[in-house]
Amino acid sequence: MHPINSWIEIPPQADFPLYNIPFGILRRPDGSFRAATAIGRQVVDLLALHELGHLHIAGLDRQMLANAVLNPLIQAGKPVAQALRATLMQLFDVSNTVPSLREKTAAFLVPVEKAEMVLPLDIRNYTDFYSSKEHATNVGSMFRDPDKALLPNWKHLPVGYHGRASSIVVDKTPIRRPWGQILPKDATHPIFGPSQALDFELEMAFVVGTSNPLGTPVAVERAEEHIWGLMLFNDWSARDIQQWEYVPLGPFLGKSFASTVSPWIITLDALEPFRCAGPMQDPQVLPHLRSEGSRTFDIALEAWIQPQGSTPTRICQSNFNYLYWNMSQQLAHHTSNGCNLQVGDLCASGTISGTEPGSYGSMLELAWRGTKPLRLPDGQSRTFLEDGDTLSLQAYCQKDGLRLGFGTASGTLLPALNQPA
Numbered sequence: 446m447h448p449i450n451s452w453i454e455i456p457p458q459a460d461f462p463l464y465n466i467p468f469g470i471l472r473r474p475d476g477s478f479r480a481a482t483a484i485g486r487q488v489v490d491l492l493a494l495h496e497l498g499h500l501h502i503a504g505l506d507r508q509m510l511a512n513a514v515l516n517p518l519i520q521a522g523k524p525v526a527q528a529l530r531a532t533l534m535q536l537f538d539v540s541n542t543v544p545s546l547r548e549k550t551a552a553f554l555v556p557v558e559k560a561e562m563v564l565p566l567d568i569r570n571y572t573d574f575y576s577s578k579e580h581a582t583n584v585g586s587m588f589r590d591p592d593k594a595l596l597p598n599w600k601h602l603p604v605g606y607h608g609r610a611s612s613i614v615v616d617k618t619p620i621r622r623p624w625g626q627i628l629p630k631d632a633t634h635p636i637f638g639p640s641q642a643l644d645f646e647l648e649m650a651f652v653v654g655t656s657n658p659l660g661t662p663v664a665v666e667r668a669e670e671h672i673w674g675l676m677l678f679n680d681w682s683a684r685d686i687q688q689w690e691y692v693p694l695g696p697f698l699g700k701s702f703a704s705t706v707s708p709w710i711i712t713l714d715a716l717e718p719f720r721c722a723g724p725m726q727d728p729q730v731l732p733h734l735r736s737e738g739s740r741t742f743d744i745a746l747e748a749w750i751q752p753q754g755s756t757p758t759r760i761c762q763s764n765f766n767y768l769y770w771n772m773s774q775q776l777a778h779h780t781s782n783g784c785n786l787q788v789g790d791l792c793a794s795g796t797i798s799g800t801e802p803g804s805y806g807s808m809l810e811l812a813w814r815g816t817k818p819l820r821l822p823d824g825q826s827r828t829f830l831e832d833g834d835t836l837s838l839q840a841y842c843q844k845d846g847l848r849l850g851f852g853t854a855s856g857t858l859l860p861a862l863n864q865p866a
């Protein structure tokens with residue numbers, strides 16, 4: 446039985462039931478940073494809870510909760526985080542009536558709407574995969590040839606590229622429309638100007654929790670031991686810049702101007718009840734990438750668009766389990782040459798599209814490269830994102846009366862600068 450009832454009020458359909466226990470970083474009004482979790486509509490300051498004497502956990506030091514990032518807590522290992530999660534579920538269970546806890550909530554509870562959540566990781570490396578067959582097929586059809594949409598390598602390895610870690614920002618950070626080189630239609634020479642094809646990509650990213658030494662690959666069946674948790678990830682993309690620059694070495698400035706993550710990391714432990722199998726892989730993959738059993742999770746994904754001064758509209762419903770390549774295969778492939786992944790590294794999934802048009806995870810696909818504009822309820826239409834639009838990603842798992850969510854990864858698009866800096 447999952448612990449559901451807490452003495453903290455938890456609204457129905459809440460992202461953060463007592464069972465979830467996500468981890469993030471809270472910035473207090475005095476400028477200090479604390480590791481935090483969320484329960485219902487409350488953010489829980491874990492440093493404050495520790496100082497009240499409620500977190501006696503082997504391997505957990507006060508200092509791990511007093512950083513601007515979660516890396517030291519993650520570095521401590523999964524057993525520490527598992528014990529911390531179990532302790533928090535006990536402390537806030539409805540049956541726990543310890544007066545010293547219930548009477549001192551002002552010291553450690555912050556209402557979600559008043560809590561400033563910051564980027565919770567020092568991300569030294571970020572990799573973006575391209576693991577949705579539907580997305581890769583759609584993009585390949587548009588950018589190249591519908592008959593050769595998937596390149597010959599695609600079903601044999603999880604294609605990916607090294608992305609830019611420094612421009613990853615947290616939920617609610619405004620995004621500036623980038624300038625770049627663009628080849629106008631029917632032109633032979635590029636221009637330099639603001640992107641006219643600003644897009645989002647609906648993705649999830651996993652957080653590396655255990656490093657592997659340089660030169661030491663991680664076997665596919667052990668890969669999950671290295672994965673600490675998942676976040677929502679929006680890989681903002683300037684399609685016009687991307688299309689001109691991507692040959693032959695792949696995405697560069699069309700992607701590196703910004704990516705947005707949700708503030709909370711959901712642990713693999715919390716996701717366990719939602720474990721499931723992914724799609725059949727045909728042809729069979731090479732032995733070092735062959736993964737057995739249920740190696741993905743049933744996570745419903747949504748993208749919402751809100752034009753300035755208007756209401757939000759859901760434009761996409763997809764699922765994490767649509768991905769052709771699972772996280773274990775991605776991590777095994779990434780380390781198969783001996784590359785060392787490090788604590789806090791992020792590996793994003795690639796845009797997660799399904800087979801139906803309503804499940805496409807980017808404007809490029811939803812509006813089919815501008816040929817099928819999306820109609821919004823307020824009468825506006827969109828082919829790509831416009832200045833003032835807020836794009837928000839959401840995710841949740843639901844099964845047997847248990848529901849948990851991931852928070853949001855949102856961002857509002859700011860107009861391009863008049864002149865690039």
Ligand code: MN
Nearest residue numbers: 646680795796
């Ligand atoms: Mn991407």
